[in-house]
Amino acid sequence: xxxxLLYKEWLKIRWSFIGLLLVNLIVVVSICVSLYNDFKFYxxxxxxxxxxxxxxxxxxxxxYIPLATxxxxxxxxxxxxxxxxxxxxxxxxxMKESSSLxxxxxxxxxxxxxxxxxxxxIISILTSSYFPYEVVNSFLSISLPWFLxxxxxxxxxxxxxxxxxxxxxIFMAVVGVGFVNLLFSNIIAMGIExxxxxxxxxxxxxxxxxxxxxxxxxxNYKKGIR
Amino acid sequence: MNIKSVKILLAAAIIFISSxxxxxxxxxxxxxxxxxxSVSFSPIxxxxxxxxxGKDNSSIRDRKGKTYTRDEYEAxxxxxxxxxxxxxxxxxxxxxxxxVDVPMMRKNLFQSRFEPSTIDGLNYMLNPLIExxxxxxxxxxPNEFFIIKNRMEIIxxxxxxxxxxxxxxxxxALSKSxxxxxxxxxxxxxxxxxxxxxxxxxxxxxxxxxxIKRIKDKPFCKKIxxxxxxxxxxxxxxxxxxxxxxxxxxxxxxxxxFLSYGDYKTIKLAIEDYNYKTSSIxxxxxxxxxxxSVNNEDSYSVFVFDRNYNxxxxxTGQLTGKYESAQGKISAYVFPFSLSILSNKTMFVNFFxxxxxxxxxxGNIILLLGLIGFFLLKKIxxxxxxxxxxxxxxxxxxxxxxxxxxRDFFTSNNKKLEK
Numbered sequence: 001x002x003x004x005l006l007y008k009e010w011l012k013i014r015w016s017f018i019g020l021l022l023v024n025l026i027v028v029v030s031i032c033v034s035l036y037n038d039f040k041f042y043x044x045x046x047x048x049x050x051x052x053x054x055x056x057x058x059x060x061x062x063x064y065i066p067l068a069t070x071x072x073x074x075x076x077x078x079x080x081x082x083x084x085x086x087x088x089x090x091x092x093x094x095m096k097e098s099s100s101l102x103x104x105x106x107x108x109x110x111x112x113x114x115x116x117x118x119x120x121x122i123i124s125i126l127t128s129s130y131f132p133y134e135v136v137n138s139f140l141s142i143s144l145p146w147f148l149x150x151x152x153x154x155x156x157x158x159x160x161x162x163x164x165x166x167x168x169x170i171f172m173a174v175v176g177v178g179f180v181n182l183l184f185s186n187i188i189a190m191g192i193e194x195x196x197x198x199x200x201x202x203x204x205x206x207x208x209x210x211x212x213x214x215x216x217x218x219x220n221y222k223k224g225i226r
Numbered sequence: 227m228n229i230k231s232v233k234i235l236l237a238a239a240i241i242f243i244s245s246x247x248x249x250x251x252x253x254x255x256x257x258x259x260x261x262x263x264s265v266s267f268s269p270i271x272x273x274x275x276x277x278x279x280g281k282d283n284s285s286i287r288d289r290k291g292k293t294y295t296r297d298e299y300e301a302x303x304x305x306x307x308x309x310x311x312x313x314x315x316x317x318x319x320x321x322x323x324x325x326v327d328v329p330m331m332r333k334n335l336f337q338s339r340f341e342p343s344t345i346d347g348l349n350y351m352l353n354p355l356i357e358x359x360x361x362x363x364x365x366x367x368p369n370e371f372f373i374i375k376n377r378m379e380i381i382x383x384x385x386x387x388x389x390x391x392x393x394x395x396x397x398x399a400l401s402k403s404x405x406x407x408x409x410x411x412x413x414x415x416x417x418x419x420x421x422x423x424x425x426x427x428x429x430x431x432x433x434x435x436x437x438i439k440r441i442k443d444k445p446f447c448k449k450i451x452x453x454x455x456x457x458x459x460x461x462x463x464x465x466x467x468x469x470x471x472x473x474x475x476x477x478x479x480x481x482x483x484f485l486s487y488g489d490y491k492t493i494k495l496a497i498e499d500y501n502y503k504t505s506s507i508x509x510x511x512x513x514x515x516x517x518x519s520v521n522n523e524d525s526y527s528v529f530v531f532d533r534n535y536n537x538x539x540x541x542t543g544q545l546t547g548k549y550e551s552a553q554g555k556i557s558a559y560v561f562p563f564s565l566s567i568l569s570n571k572t573m574f575v576n577f578f579x580x581x582x583x584x585x586x587x588x589g590n591i592i593l594l595l596g597l598i599g600f601f602l603l604k605k606i607x608x609x610x611x612x613x614x615x616x617x618x619x620x621x622x623x624x625x626x627x628x629x630x631x632x633r634d635f636f637t638s639n640n641k642k643l644e645k
Contacts, residue, residue, distance in 0.1 A: 044383035045354065045369050052350050052371075053416050132381050134352045134373065171631050178243040182567055186575065194568055195348055196575045206242075209235060216232045216632075 001095045002103050009077065009107050016076040017111055020069050024115050025122075027065050031058070032126045039130060051135060055191040059123055059139060063187065066119070066150030067180065070112055074157025077108050082161050091222055101218045105158050105211060112154055116147040141197045142186060148207050149183035152176070155210050163217035164224065179210070237617060237628040242565070244624045249557065249564035249580075256553035262521065262545055267530045268302040269321055269514045274528060274541050275299060289541065305331050305512035321514070331513050338462045338474050338509040345460040345476070345502055346572040351409065353416045355380060358423035359441045365418040368440075372396070374409035374428060378438075392443070399445035400438070406431040413461040413473070420465040424472055427485075433457045437472070437490070450490050456481070459502050474509060476502050482518065484535070496537050499527045504571060523547065549582055562586040562622040590622040597626065 035058050038047050050056035081087040090104075091097045120140065127136045156176030160169050183203065186194045196203065263276040273288045277299075286294040300307040304318055308331045311317040320326060355370045370389060371381045377397040380389045400407075407430070414426035425439020425446065435450040435458055452458070461475035471493075472485045480500045484493040500507065500520045508519045515538065516531040524547040530539045548554050557564075563581045597618050601608050608615065617625035 043369075044386075045367050045371075048371060048383045049354065049367060049416070052352055052354075130386055132352060132371070132373065132386065134350050138348075138350065168631060175240060175243050178247055179239075182246065185568060192348060193573075194575050195573055198574045199567070199576055202577070210239060212232050213236050213239065216229060216236060219229050219232075 001093065002099070005090075005093065005095075005100060005103060006107050009104055012080060013073065013077050013108075013111075016073065017115075020072060021115050021118070024065060024069060024119050027061055028119050028122045031061055031123060034058070034061075035126060035130065044130075048131070051131070057142070057187065057190060057192065059127075059143065060187070060190055062119065062123070062143060063146055063184070066112075066116055066147045067153050068150075069115060070150035070152070070154035071157055073108055073112060074154040074161070077104070078158050078161035087162065087221065091218065097218055097222060098215050101162070101214050102211070105155070105214055108154060108158065109151055109211070112151055116150065120147070141195060141200070142192065144200055145183040145186055145196045145203065148203055149180045151207050152179050152183065152210065155207070155214070156180075159214040159217045162214055162221055164221045168220075179206075233613075233632055233634065236632060237625075240628040240631060241617075241621045241624040244627050245561070245563060245565040245621075246567065248623065249561050250566070252557055252561070253553075256556075258548050258551055258553060260545060260548070262526060263543070265517075265519055265526070265528045265541070266303060266306065266510065267515055267517050267528075267539065269305065270302045274530075274539070275302060276543075305335070305514055306510075308332070324514075326513065333467050334511065334513040336464060336466055336468065336509075336511045338464065338507075338511075340460060340462070340474075340476055340502070340507040342503055342506065342571040343569075343573050346574065348573050349411070351412055352381075353412060353414060353426060355440050356416075356418065356423045356425070357441075357443070358425055358439045358446075365420065365423055367418050374400075374407065374412065376407045378407075396438075396445045396447075399447045400436070403436065403447045403449050404434065405436055405447070405449075406434065411458070411460075413475075414463050415465060421467055422465055424463060424465050427458075427461050427463060427473065427475075429458050448490070450485070450492075452492060453494075455479075456492075461485075476500075476507070478502075482507065493535050495529070495531060495535060497527070497529050499525070499542070558582045558585040559589040560586070560623060562590065562620070562624070586622055590619055593622055593626050594618050597629065 038058065047056070047058075051058065081090065090100055093100055120143065123139060123143075124136050127139050153176065156172060156179070160172050160176070163169050163172060183196075186192065186196055261278065263278045265274050265276050267273075268275050268288075271288060273290075275294065276287050276289075278285045278287070286296075286299045288294070294302065300310050301316060304311055304321055304326070308317060308328050312328060317328070318326070352371050352373045354368050355372045356365055356368055358365075360366055369383050370392065371383060373379050373381070377393060378400055380392040380396060381387070382389050405428075409428050409430055410433070411429040412426045413428075414424070423439065425437065427450075428436045428438055430436060435452050437446070437448045437450055439446045457478040458475050459478050461473050463473040464471065469487050471487050472490075475483050475485065477483065480502055482495045482497050482500065484495070485491075486493060495516070495518060497507075497518055497520055499505070499522060501522075505520055505522045508521070510517045510519075514533070516533070516535065518529045518531070520527045520529070525542060525544050527542040528540060529537060532538050549558060561582075563579060563586075566578045566580070567575050569576070569578045594615065597614065598608055600606075601611065614629040617629055619625070621628070
């Protein structure tokens with residue numbers, strides 16, 4: 001049953017997924033090209049100096065891309081469920097409603113993680129061809145919270161769409177913005193302001209713990225609580 | 227997963243997020259400005275002068291309460307305000323019987339700061355290996371960068387590859403002087419905007435201290451003998467024309483030392499109330515004194531040393547703490563605790579929980595009575611909604627928000643109250 005549910009999800013969002021993947025690739029490639037140009041037009045030691053001493057974040061264009069990706073995938077996947085009340089059918093499938101909702105959500109999360117891994121791997125390979133390992137490491141540690149922000153945004157979009165009550169929707173949107181905003185506190189005015197490396201794991205766990213909240217929204221939806 | 231545990235999860239998420247943002251919004255609305263003065267020592271009146279920043283005019287006072295105008299203040303501090311005094315033609319020829327001139331005062335003036343967030347900050351440990359004796363008048367930014375792991379690796383930025391020849395040369399020099407790899411910390415000024423280069427001061431794996439620099443592509447490595455049991459936490463390297471010291475360092479036992487130039491002697495300064503994890507230090511050096519200000523959350527201490535580093539005078543002042551102000555007292559009643567992920571004590575994100583005292587219980591009780599009143603009004607039995615009651619009792623305003631969002635109450639006939 002889960003298999004066919006996931007296949008249905010794939011049919012629903014495949015084009016959006018491919019589109020989002022392409023957008024991500026375009027941004028990643030543009031980061032690669034601009035770094036290539038930096039090394040073409042400036043002395044390498046100037047760029048090293050910029051990165052090491054002056055907080056030059058050459059991958060800054062990536063910052064809000066995972067967030068946008070998460071938001072759009074969430075909208076595409078869950079808006080069509082709410083539109084014309086298709087979710088009612090999904091919740092009436094011969095499987096537990098909690099497992100159907102969670103598998104839809106985790107399927108979307110999986111696709112996002114796939115896109116994010118592709119982003120991170122390409123930029124890491126590029127970085128490691130120009131810089132020592134320390135800079136690659138700092139890229140991963142600075143960008144990880146941005147990827148988590150993408151996942152968090154997706155989780156909140158999914159539960160906001162399933163939630164039937166408007167007042168609760170608005171409130172959950174506020175809470176969602178709060179969570180996402182926390183994950184962007186490492187870069188202020190294009191400079192590195194804080195480092196998440198000591199709390200990466202905790203924020204990852206927090207993100208995972210946010211996923212089941214969709215069940216409450218689903219419960220409210222099914223019971224018609226407003 | 228049953229609905230009840232999801233509700234607990236959601237309540238936890240709401241409490242988490244509101245305990246971060248609500249106090250934050252509160253404090254940015256009712257901004258608190260500290261009354262911390264900046265303190266300097268006047269060689270003319272032989273006393274501390276306290277400058278309290280004000281909205282229109284800052285007020286300047288000495289310890290006896292005598293106030294100073296800006297002109298009087300500048301005349302009392304010729305070692306800092308020589309440019310202005312020269313401009314207005316009031317520059318004295320001598321201070322306390324010592325003949326002075328502007329170049330001398332300029333050469334002797336320096337500042338240094340130690341902030342907990344730079345001590346616990348970002349450090350790539352990857353630094354440019356500047357040639358300290360290039361034969362050029364200006365320093366040149368090198369292509370070689372170094373990092374000390376299990377050897378002193380020298381990386382050429384042009385090729386992003388290890389320069390094996392130089393690596394071996396420097397690694398051997400370090401081993402020969404007793405360096406234990408890898409390095410824990412490296413301090414220096416990775417810039418060419420300085421009059422000369424003294425390289426780096428490096429702490430090795432066994433907390434020994436070394437001076438490493440590059441002289442005509444050859445390594446210079448000198449072990450620095452520290453007083454027994456001393457561990458260097460952070461060092462500000464000063465490459466200034468004065469050439470009296472290499473820099474200033476703080477140690478794990480909260481000591482402050484100068485490292486004298488040429489002979490590597492460590493000079494301990496008799497300061498108190500310093501904790502490198504929480505307090506910040508500002509050092510002002512001038513022709514006559516070394517003035518050290520140690521700033522703590524609710525107090526500040528100032529120590530004045532003569533040029534032989536003997537303590538000449540000191541002063542400790544108390545400040546009205548943030549939580550003793552009117553808005554601070556209100557916040558103590560309203561917020562049971564507050565959470566922050568950023569701190570000015572470190573560059574690393576973490577969960578910083580701030581708990582003031584138990585005054586918040588008064589606030590919680592008022593909110594709780596409000597909730598019970600709401601229950602009675604809507605004829606909701608209190609004893610069947612203990613989860614909500616407990617949330618508000620413990621987490622106060624944050625709990626109330628969670629309860630109002632989840633708003634899932636049991637009515638008397640055990641049916642869910644809809645709407």
